[in-house]
Amino acid sequence: MRKSKVRILLSLLLLAVLLLSACGNSEGQATQYKIYLITKSTSTEFWRSVFAGANAAKAEYNVNLIIRGPDTEENYTGQNMYIQEAIRNHADAIIFSAISYTENAAAIDEAADAGIKVIVIDSDVNSSKVSARIGTDNIQAGRITAAAALDTEEAHLSVGIVNFALVSRNGQEREIGLREQLEKDERVEQIYTVNSLTDHDAARESAISLLQEHPEINVLIGLNEPLGVGVAEASEELDLKGRVRVVSFDSNIRCIELLRSGDVSALIVQNPYAMGYLGVETAWKVLEGQSFRPDQLIDTATSIITQENMFTVEGQKALFSFG
Amino acid sequence: MKKNGIRMSTLLICSILAIVLIVLAAAVLLFSQTYQQQLIQTARTNSLRTVTQVSSTVNDYLAEIKTVMRMLGREMTDSEEERAEFFDVFLRIRPDVVAVSTYASDGSLSHCYSDLGPPTGIEADGINLSLDTDRLRSESMGYVSAPHVVTFFQDKYPWVITVVQRMKDESAERWIALDISCSNIATYISDSGIGRRGYCFLMDTNGNIVYHPQQQLIYSDLKTEDTAFISSLEDGSYVEGNVIYTVRTLSNGQWRLVGVSYLQEFLTESLRQLGSILLLLAGLVLLATLIVSAVLSASISRPLRELEHSMEQFEEDADHFSYDPPQQGVREVRRLSASFQDLVLKLQQLMKTVRKEEINLRKTELRALQAQINPHFLYNTLDSISWMCEQGKNAEAVEMVNALARLFRISISRGHELIPIRSELMHAESYLEIQAYRYKNQFTWSIDADENCLDYLCHKITLQPIIENAIYHGINGLVDDGEIRVSVREDGEDILFTVRDNGSGMTDEQIAAIMQKEHSDRAGIGIKNVNDRLTIYFGPAYGIQIESEPDQGTSVFIRMPKVKEEADYEKK
Structure with missing residues (x-):
């Protein structure tokens, strides 16, 4: 009898403490992560x-x-x-x-x-x-890149790809998607890949030597922003506008200018x-x-921007950051 | 102890708790009912106030832009040099203006004034987002554009809103376009939060967003506004689910400012605050209840329970119960305890008196009985003696008279209640002698006593009633020779008298009847008296036990303690 009473008292006390601590908790803000x-x-x-x-x-x-x-x-x-x-x-x-x-x-x-x-x-x-x-989704981005590269009337295509470090997963995936689509197209005769440091000067030099080594290249692709700028600049420097179709990645202002001027044919713009x-x-x-689910990528949209759509409402939103 | 029924302290705690909880719940309910409406109203008022403030700022800005446009219109009549000089100053003092451009009636760019340099970009590809010629066809007096980037320049694409206005006829150009930086508009709108998460945004009458504090999120498809729904709303404040939309059309008639705020945060904030206060209260009340219950328990229920316990003990053993009333507890309980103590004492006193009186009564009764002489016995004995004398059996008559005298002397024993067992045995012997004569030696008898027992005391006339019973009910009428054996033995701390006969025996009913009978058949002491005397004086462990089998005989056992002195016994 005495024991049960003690138990009741204890449980009531516990309840009170819990209630009080609950009050304390609800008032405290969550810690900053x-x-x-x-x-x-x-x-x-x-x-x-x-x-x-x-x-x-x-x-x-x-x-x-x-x-x-x-x-x-x-x-x-x-x-x-x-x-x-x-x-x-x-x-x-x-x-x-x-x-x-x-x-x-x-x-x-x-x-x-x-x-x-x-x-x-x-x-x-x-x-x-x-x-x-x-x-x-980098494989998908590679396929989109291929679609942008193949959007040409040319009957014979030789593709030069400037990719970045072999160890980087996204670059490799882009190339996989890209090559998969290129190899499906029978107009594509040659695909050359050169790996460059992720720096536009280095990429430009790599692209220039690739173009000089393989003058038949008429599609040139840079697979990220600095490489995109590099290949665009290489095309500009060698004055290949109209002869080599340049597809670059991302919305660097240099690429935008070169897209506007026609040196770059398409930009693959990520988000x-x-x-x-x-x-x-x-x-x-x-x-x-x-x-x-870590095995399911949360996909941020990727779009192809060309001279035609760069100043549409959607093109502006994709290319130019707001403020 | 019985467990049914609720304990008082439990009842008290439960009722206090129930009352408190009901009051709290009612308070919460009442609060949420009453204040929800008020909170919604407050939230709407807040939202309305913020939106009104922001819209008046934006209106002011729009009015200013209107003035600027008028001023620019006048300026356009000046010469090229004067204009260049003017814009040099103007662009410097108006950082919100990205570019001012003028157009010929066919929409071709005449001039472009800007701090960002010459319009080399547009010269390259001719794309100009600052003038929408299609739109001019329907809105020939001018319009305000949706946000777009400026395409005049190379490497610079700021987001702007363009105000296009038709110029006075006397000026050289037909249209003037003013590109206002979106980030400038942001300064009016971005910081105007409503609540913690609420915000304002600007849209045109068609539902296109002009400026949103999270424009880039909207452009990246990470956030959407239900502009179709909002643009269907008239100016005012609307509660949609837990979102409050406050819409206000600006003075230019083309833009609408929308305030978005979240009801939930107002409500939850207030309710959480209330909740914590109530929880705190509940906790305090609980604690108070605990203290009160402890106090109540100490002052009422525990003393009461102790009292109850004492009463139970009293019920079980009233003789040896002693009660010590508790010193704590409320007055009522203490009085009750004191009364109980009185009651106990009085009851115990009463019981003692009753017992003493009963014992005295029985003693008196027994004394009276002892004093009685069975007249038949005396008459018969004297008759026998007289007959002996007539027959000349003088020696026998003398013996008989001696036996009778002994019998009476021991019966009287100078008024002593207790006599040595030796005397009691002599008394029994005398009685047996007399009876043996009278029954003409129909039975034999023997007395066998342990020497150690003879000096102890016993009640006088203990054996005689038993022997009398043995003769009258056992031996009398027996065809064969009867036999009566009396023995006295020590049995541990007790003394055991045994009277055996080989008479006709008794049934259980007869035994019960003998043990109940107040008097012997004739007069004087009966077996029941002997038994009562033993039990009253020595306790229930002592007394008479009868074993009998019909036609076999009867054994009567008399058990009593060893009593050395009369004083010992009188004490009891």
Whole structure:
């Protein structure tokens, strides 16, 4: 009898404490998440647009966003150092675009093991511990690139591809999609690929030597923004307008001018703003307990912009960032 | 202890809790009912106020632009040099103006003034987004464009809204277009939040978004506004689900400012605040209830329960119960306890008195009985003696008279209640002697006593009623020789008298009848008296036990404690 009474008293007390603590909780604000955004680079317009999107989401979701990127798009060790930094600083999540599919994997696994949620944007990494993947469907982007390249009356086509580092997953996927479509077209006689550093000067030199080595090339493709600028500049420098069809990636202002002038025939424009925004948004959602299927890419739209549609309403929206 | 029924403290706690919870729930309900409407009203008022403020700012800006356009119209009548000088200053003091361009009546660009340099871009491909010639055909006095990029320049594509106006006839050009930077409009609208998540955006009457604080999100298809629905609304404030739309048409008649805010955040915010206050209250009340219940328990229910427990103990064993009333508890309970204590004491007193009186009564009764002499016995004995004398059996007569005298002397024993067992045995012997004469030696008898027992005391006339019963009911009428054996033995701490006969025996009913009978058949002490005396004086463990089998005989056992002195016994 006495015992049961003590039990009742205790349970009531517990209830009271719970209620009080519930009050305390409901008044306290959720803690601000610390999210690292580690990109391949910080200098191109593509990445600046990613940052703009990420910052928009940062304001909306009230997170502490720390942006890091190495000096060159080949420096995966730099990226790994930033991952270590994120681990040291007890980040809640890392939004990551891998330079190397394989070489960044160990660091990402380590971060995931340290309890950090990993969101991949733009370029994938060989890790099974990624919470969500966001970005361009790169094989599809490759196919679209092929469609833009093949949109010509020419009967005989020789294609030169300037791609970036072999280790980068997104570049390889783009080339796979691209070659798959090119090889289906019987007009295509030759496909040459050259791998260049992700820098427009280097890409220009690579493109020029490729063009000089294979003068029959009449389609030239650059598979990301700096390479796109490089091949466009090579075409301009060799004055190949009208003879070589140039297809570039992303909406660098140089490419836009060269598209306007006709040196570039088409731009494959991704949606970096969306990648940045969705990256932060998805990281926040994952941290709030929502789960995503990492094997299903959250696809940000990709579009072909040509001289004809560049100043349409949709073209403007895709090409020119707002403010 | 019975478990049914609710404990008082439980009842109290439950009722207090129930009342508090009902009051709290009612308060919450009442609050949410009353304040929801008020909150919606407040939210609408907020939204309306913000939208009105922003729209008046934008209206002011539009009015300013109108003035600027008039001024520019006048300026266009000046010479080229004067114009260049004017725009040099104008563009510097108006950073919101990206470019001013004029057009001939066929829509071809006449002049373009801008800080961003010469219009080399448009010269390259002729594309000009700042003048929509198709639109001019229907709106010949001018229009305000949707957002677009400026195509005049190379490497620079700022987003602008273009105000196009038809010029006065005297000027050289037909149209003037003013490109206003969208980021400038942003300064009027972006910071005008409503609530935490609410915002304003600008759209035209057709539902095209002119400026949105999250324009890039909309352009990236990450956010949409239901402009078709909003453009169907008249000016005013509307609650749609948990979104409040406040629409206001601006003074130019072409733009509408839309305030979007979320009801939920107002409501949840307030309700959460209320909720935490109520929860806090509930917690405090719970705590208070606990304290009250502890106090109640200590002052009422625990003393009551203790009292109840004491009463049960009293019921079980009233003799050895002692009650100590508790010192805590409310006055009523303490009084009750004190009354109970009185009751206990009085009852115990009463019980003691009753018992003493009963014992005294029985003692008196027994004394009276002991004093009685069975007249038949005396008469018969004297008759026998007289007959002996007549027959000349003087020696026998003397013996008989001696036995009778002994019998009476021991019966009287100078008024002593207790006599040594030795005397009691002599008394039994005398009685048996007399009876043996009278029954003409129809039975034999023997007395077998343990020497150790002889000095202990026993009630006088303990054996005689038993022997009398054995003779009258056992031996009398027996054809064969009867036999009566009396023995006294120690049995542990007790003394056991046994009277055996080989008479006709008794049935169980007869035994019961003998044990109930107040008096012996004739007079004097009966078996029941002997038994009662033993039980009253020595307790229920002592007394008479009868074993009998018909036609076999009867054994009567008398058990009593060892009593050394009369004083010992009187004490009891």
